[in-house]
Amino acid sequence: MAKATHRYDALVAIGGDGTLNLVATAFLRARKTVPLGIIPGGTVNNLAHQLDINPLTVVAMDQLLTAIQQDHTVSIGIGQAGDHAFVSSLVFGALADISNQVRQTEKRRFGPIVYVAKGLKLLVTNRSYRIELIHDGTTETSRVWTGLVTTTNGVGRVQYIPDDTADTLHVSLLHHFRWGNLPTYIHYFLNGHFDQAKGVTYFTTEELRLVPASTKHTIRLRLDGDKGPALPMTIRWLPRYIPVLLPKQ
Template identity: 35%
Template sequence: MNQMTSYALIFNPHAGHNGATSVANHIAQRIKAAGHQALKQPTSKPGDATTLAFTTLADVAVAIGGDGTINEVAAGLVKRRRPPKLGIIPQGTVNNLARVLHIPLNADQALDNLLQGTPNPLDIGMVNDHVMISTMTLGVLANAAVSVSQKEKQRFGPLVFLVRGLRSLSKNQHWHLAIKGAQKTWERNTAFLLVTMTNSVGGFLNFAPQAKFDDGMFHVFVAPELTWRRTFLLIPYFLTGNFSKLPGMTYFATNQLTITSLTSRLKSRVDGDPRDRLPLKMRVISDKVEVMIKPA
């Protein structure tokens, strides 16, 4: 975008290690110095970022924050007939989507990426009525994520999810699920279900190498019931991008998904936040939202 472009900077003033407000002020100054328009739009309560993205008249709605902020902004954009472009200045703890899109985690470098970037399609998932930009989990992985505090996330990063997840898996819990994709149906006991839209889960970038942010697909992993031995087998498969090859793991890709259970009202976690209980109906929306990234 070489002509004058308007940017709506959407941020939570109470978020970030040093406060997103100072980052937003700095980014706004740099955008104006580059000859563009910048409008700072702080949020005051959950859901504000969605409203701001839905109503902004700017050319680019910029999420300054982590995956939760990006999720809220995307939720506003996907409802629009012709939405503005999505921009990202990462300020979260894990910054999963930014890593996937090769957006630098440094604010100044991320802004360079934004100003020099071009629009690229970004798949948006819908889980019932909620937007998903990255992952959805059910079962022990969702339960493990609940137990991780913000302080632990900031101190240990993605590793804390892996450790807490393995601890939960070792308890050998399982649930009976029925999962129906576009071409595949699966029904039996599982320790967890994980659905990702990118190659990264929790900041581990080689989790699902086959997944692309614009391939129009959910990548579905359904774990078998897990013994202690199998739980520890998970680690190398998880870290090396061979998770789908774990013995007993069911993997498939689909653009739509229905998840039900006659015996459980399991609660989902979408992009790290608690969402609806079963049943879930999921679909991928492609070619609606475009994100600004530098060409590879």
């Protein structure tokens, strides 16, 4: 797709965040973008939800046709991790490990329950990682159980931090996991105040360098729900990068 991008006048993607990730990564590697139409067809469709694209295919197609007739696009920012893009979320740490341990064959055979089984096994170990975080002129080494980087203040159709128009990356670090605090984490997350939860560090940035403090374990990223590259990694914010076909408000 990256090699063929220069031949496109526009592109329509039918799928969820994983599909949009492939398109954004192709744009990134081609160093060229074209207007992008989005028809939600995935499980979560977080980016489409953030852009107010209707989850019903027929309605979404009508929105797209209207945008084409109006010749109207809205440029959105994306995240970059090496030569990979992410349109919605980047995860590292325990939650990424849980998802990365699930094979496609296991998902097809057992369904969502396989995540619960793998998760319980991993949560019992309560593994966290010491990671050096470099951003905005500061360097610190912190123990992180799970890190979440998002392009908006919402993930999984949940606004997990207060409404924020900041055109940047949102970073949340959960340093330690304790079973007794799980209801509190869920409460703050669902009510849009995860940044206020005890044991959570939240900040915004346009560039973040993540370096493992030890080479004992491989710390692999999860990009838009799919397995990604391993640390060390520099994560960047690319503002107004992709022109998305959206009807005028």
